[in-house]
Amino acid sequence: MYAAFRSIGAYVPEKILSNSDLETMVDTTDEWITKRTGIKERHIAAIDETTSDMGVNAAEKAIARSGLSKDEIDMLICATISPDYFCMPSTATIIATKLGLGKVMAFDISAACTGFVYALNIAKAFVESGMKKNVLIVGAERLSAITDYSDRGTCILFGDGAGAAIISATEDKSKAIIDVHTGSDGSFADLLMTPNGGSGSIHDELDREAAGCFMQMKGNETFKVAVRTLTNDVVEILEQNNISSSAIKHFVPHQANYRIIKAVGDALALHEDQVVLTVEKYGNTSGASIPMAINDIYESGRLQEGDLMLLDAFGGGLTWGSALVPFAGKNI
Numbered sequence: 229m230y231a232a233f234r235s236i237g238a239y240v241p242e243k244i245l246s247n248s249d250l251e252t253m254v255d256t257t258d259e260w261i262t263k264r265t266g267i268k269e270r271h272i273a274a275i276d277e278t279t280s281d282m283g284v285n286a287a288e289k290a291i292a293r294s295g296l297s298k299d300e301i302d303m304l305i306c307a308t309i310s311p312d313y314f315c316m317p318s319t320a321t322i323i324a325t326k327l328g329l330g331k332v333m334a335f336d337i338s339a340a341c342t343g344f345v346y347a348l349n350i351a352k353a354f355v356e357s358g359m360k361k362n363v364l365i366v367g368a369e370r371l372s373a374i375t376d377y378s379d380r381g382t383c384i385l386f387g388d389g390a391g392a393a394i395i396s397a398t399e400d401k402s403k404a405i406i407d408v409h410t411g412s413d414g415s416f417a418d419l420l421m422t423p424n425g426g427s428g429s430i431h432d433e434l435d436r437e438a439a440g441c442f443m444q445m446k447g448n449e450t451f452k453v454a455v456r457t458l459t460n461d462v463v464e465i466l467e468q469n470n471i472s473s474s475a476i477k478h479f480v481p482h483q484a485n486y487r488i489i490k491a492v493g494d495a496l497a498l499h500e501d502q503v504v505l506t507v508e509k510y511g512n513t514s515g516a517s518i519p520m521a522i523n524d525i526y527e528s529g530r531l532q533e534g535d536l537m538l539l540d541a542f543g544g545g546l547t548w549g550s551a552l553v554p555f556a557g558k559n560i
């Protein structure tokens with residue numbers, strides 16, 4: 229049995245936070261943000277819109293496009309670092325119930341911006357083992373809830389949104405996900421973290437202050453490790469599978485920073501039309517960024533059945549992952 233990438237969906241909240249809006253909030257300029265990151269705007273969830281709400285909207289689209297009925301979905305994984313509730317219940321169980329999926333196995337994973345690639349790898353393993361037939365994977369983030377809007381080093385980067393995909397069993401090897409690589413290195417944990425609120429922090433009066441529950445990032449150090457790790461990772465997965473970069477129809481990297489994407493694309497000698505870019509309009513949506521980008525090329529008609537995608541992600545943990553994925557479409 230093989231695992232195929234069957235359908236995609238995404239949801240973007242309505243409200244836009246532009247670079248000029250941020251100019252009124254912190255000491256920054258549209259020029260600096262555009263030049264250093266490529267981001268022009270990001271979307272922000274409404275006050276009463278939760279991570280699970282956004283995940284549900286993305287999942288409804290992925291389900292409708294899969295041709296499956298909801299009772300054929302037998303597992304749900306949600307990748308998020310901005311869950312509705314920090315400890316329990318998981319956002320996945322809430323999404324499953326709001327979707328009306330019945331009593332499926334549902335759980336969250338925490339791998340920051342690599343979350344969707346980790347979820348893809350888990351789904352692939354469950355499907356290939358024969359334990360599950362149709363796994364719904366969701367990357368959903370309300371990063372605005374954990375962003376410090378007085379810290380210009382981070383608040384310019386992040387946005388909200390969700391993406392979802394269905395991974396289904398197939399006997400047709402030509403439609404199968406070719407390979408997924410995932411890794412981590414906790415010795416870099418301090419590069420990107422929300423220091424307080426977990427069981428690792430001391431729960432005195434100070435720790436409860438909101439500031440410690442916001443994301444903190446050593447941006448410049450993260451940038452350098454990101455370029456190195458992302459490049460090594462994609463070179464390795466292509467070499468190990470004997471696939472040349474010219475065979476990649478769509479390179480879909482995590483959308484953190486245009487300069488990081490450009491550096492990795494150049495290292496692979498990719499043409500501009502092979503590289504999928506959404507960072508300009510969505511910013512960094514962490515675990516949602518890759519499925520939101522895949523949905524963009526799907527909705528614009530660029531993604532066709534059989535197209536080979538190369539996914540590449542990097543994030544807090546540190547974590548990283550890459551995947552070689554043909555888009556199977558619903559006729560599997």
Ligand code: ACO
Nearest residue numbers: 256260340341380381384447448450451454484485543544
């Ligand atoms: N506006 C104006 N100036 C700024 C801003 C801002 N928004 N932010 C920082 N600066 C200043 C700094 O204070 C510094 O000033 P100084 O030279 O006087 O000290 C100067 O700009 C340069 O700062 P750097 O941090 O060196 O800027 P850099 O070019 O590295 O860009 C950025 C910062 C955009 C954050 C970049 O480092 C980056 O994208 N890092 C990687 C992010 C990433 O990939 N994260 C992983 C995934 S996220 C996740 O997992 C949740």
